Amino acid sequence: MPELIPILNKNDIDHMVARVARRISSDYQDRELILIGILKGAFVFLSDLVRHLTIPVKVDFIRVCSYGSDVSSSGNIRLTKEIEIDVTNKDVLLVEDIVDTGLTLSYIVDYLKTFDPKTVKICALLDKHERRSENIKIDYACHEVDKGFIVGYGLDYNENYRNLAGIYHLKL
């Protein structure tokens, strides 16, 4: 049986999401912010984040598939759902569950830049360092982890565990 080792509970997560939302609300005051959630993993984080923001925002989603093993992305990335809001000359904030190698986000940033947004920044629930290969700047990271496979609060292993309220280290 896989073992779930708790990293952050519901209360910890609520505090860190509120903290990052305060920074975003202050940095984007009087601007027109478009949040783009990366499906599926970011759906829980994004839904809490928007309710902590004190500025008006628009929300859209993008979806990419990456073919690799269960626990790592291959860099072979394909876009399966396009954005639907016009981001040309707009401030865009990408919302991701976890940044590992950075391949997914660098692909998405390149895709978004073809629409000529005014700015593109990145907000990630988790910043996982160990296997980073791309030089990408995570503007808003809620929490950093060194390594391991993380599940819960939207993050899955083979589509399981997304519904857990806490964040766990999965030991296979």
Ligand code: IMP
């Ligand atoms: P990257 O392209 O290597 O940065 O991987 C990013 C994507 O892989 C994320 O959007 C996640 O869906 C998935 N991923 C990477 N690490 C984990 C993890 O520890 N738990 C769950 N999903 C992960």
Ligand code: MG
């Ligand atoms: Mg995933």
